Amino acid sequence: MKRGRIAYQGAVHQVTQATDRRVRLADGRLLNESEVDWLPPVVPGTIFALGLNYADHARELAFKPPEVPLVFLKGPNTPIGHRAQTRRPADATYMHYECELAVVIGKTGYRVAKADALDLVAGYTVANDYAIRDYLENYYRPNLRVKNRDGCTPIGPWLVDRDDVPNPMALALTTRVNDVVTQQGTTADMIFDVATLIEYLSSFMTLNPGDIILTGTPEGLADVKAGDVVESEIEGICSLQSTIVDDRRFFANSEKREARAA
Amino acid sequence: MITQNVGGTVYGVILNDTVSLQKIGALDAPPYHGAPKAPALYIKPANTRVTSGASVTLPRGASTLEVGATLGLVIGRAAARLDAANALDAVCGVVLAADLSLPHASYYRPAIREKCFDGSLPIGEVLPLPDLSALVLTTEIDGKIVDQRSLAELIRKPAQLLADVSEFMTLAAGDVLLVGVRYQAPQAGKGSRVRISAAGIGSLEFSIAAEKDAANTGVKP
Numbered sequence: 001m002k003r004g005r006i007a008y009q010g011a012v013h014q015v016t017q018a019t020d021r022r023v024r025l026a027d028g029r030l031l032n033e034s035e036v037d038w039l040p041p042v043v044p045g046t047i048f049a050l051g052l053n054y055a056d057h058a059r060e061l062a063f064k065p066p067e068v069p070l071v072f073l074k075g076p077n078t079p080i081g082h083r084a085q086t087r088r089p090a091d092a093t094y095m096h097y098e099c100e101l102a103v104v105i106g107k108t109g110y111r112v113a114k115a116d117a118l119d120l121v122a123g124y125t126v127a128n129d130y131a132i133r134d135y136l137e138n139y140y141r142p143n144l145r146v147k148n149r150d151g152c153t154p155i156g157p158w159l160v161d162r163d164d165v166p167n168p169m170a171l172a173l174t175t176r177v178n179d180v181v182t183q184q185g186t187t188a189d190m191i192f193d194v195a196t197l198i199e200y201l202s203s204f205m206t207l208n209p210g211d212i213i214l215t216g217t218p219e220g221l222a223d224v225k226a227g228d229v230v231e232s233e234i235e236g237i238c239s240l241q242s243t244i245v246d247d248r249r250f251f252a253n254s255e256k257r258e259a260r261a262a
Numbered sequence: 263m264i265t266q267n268v269g270g271t272v273y274g275v276i277l278n279d280t281v282s283l284q285k286i287g288a289l290d291a292p293p294y295h296g297a298p299k300a301p302a303l304y305i306k307p308a309n310t311r312v313t314s315g316a317s318v319t320l321p322r323g324a325s326t327l328e329v330g331a332t333l334g335l336v337i338g339r340a341a342a343r344l345d346a347a348n349a350l351d352a353v354c355g356v357v358l359a360a361d362l363s364l365p366h367a368s369y370y371r372p373a374i375r376e377k378c379f380d381g382s383l384p385i386g387e388v389l390p391l392p393d394l395s396a397l398v399l400t401t402e403i404d405g406k407i408v409d410q411r412s413l414a415e416l417i418r419k420p421a422q423l424l425a426d427v428s429e430f431m432t433l434a435a436g437d438v439l440l441v442g443v444r445y446q447a448p449q450a451g452k453g454s455r456v457r458i459s460a461a462g463i464g465s466l467e468f469s470i471a472a473e474k475d476a477a478n479t480g481v482k483p
Contacts, residue, residue: 139302
């Protein structure tokens, strides 16, 4: 089953996938997927993200693959839904997408053995973990100014039940920018696989329903500019679309001063 | 403004006081390649929060915890792109907090294992916003004062910190922004009782217990 969350006519709805690019509300109404506002498929709890979890991407950034998972956290200000906009600040010179398999936790677990780890999973979705490299600093890197910006983590549209994904470790990942393929990889190339990540995180902290683990991205990063339409797709999960906008458009109707350069 | 409980996300900042900057030493060399420009932030997720009076369990293999006494600004309304001049208008109160960490000398990589274990953020009740300019936080371990720090030593004062953080992330009502912890704060070990207080506003207490047995582990139904 594929489940999503939308806003429609003043209410939030849980929806399922129907045919012909339509979504099904619980009361039976069918809506075109383009006429609803997509929300992240779950209300996120703690959001974990992985850095350098694909060897080719680590090489691309000139880093040695990590020996323990390189984990960072994100706040609830970052996730946004399918078909939304992400802002590229005026002073950014390098902003890139990252297509990632997102694991949604469905049960509570602490010190979960690797063999039991997938029992904790509710399902999988797709995330695009945008980064603005201009803001990288070497304190708790990648720092929040790079990775925890408002609306910089599109996620969704569908949460696919765990049991409908027989092998999460063999899924093709693809990013297309304006319909041109720019990133291709497979979850088979993860350094720390989903079960290992759950075992690792739950070894020191309790994981709870709604927590989300973004599992990292393979090589193939590229700068994205205002107006670009970025599609992040994972085989058997879903395809997530996001559009880049500049400050002028994003703050077109803002009462506040121009965004500060610093 | 509606009185707000701590129910959102807790953010903290490192290297925001003159004493810590002095202690960590030269930052020009690798891995830092320069002092921080933007606030160097971290997140304490929901599993870390416990109330005053809690018993905090030492993580497996740890013998001591760093006790980072700090003060949290409790956000009272959605806050984004604030100006320092009126940033504190978005604050509805403060909390005393003990940001507990496994000792880690390097700030290069995110310290999730070190800072996000269950119970690693004892946090007090929401108190009215006091004058923060020279508030002194006192840390006592087993009745002995081990640290006193004045918020006068902060590099980014609370209003400026809020302005710089809300430049790129919206804070929601119930979120908390901790104003800074000491680099290599005092350590407390198994059986210690810890008290953090600020004269005139209140105190926070907790104890540190040995690692739990394995009864509470695994996947919960």
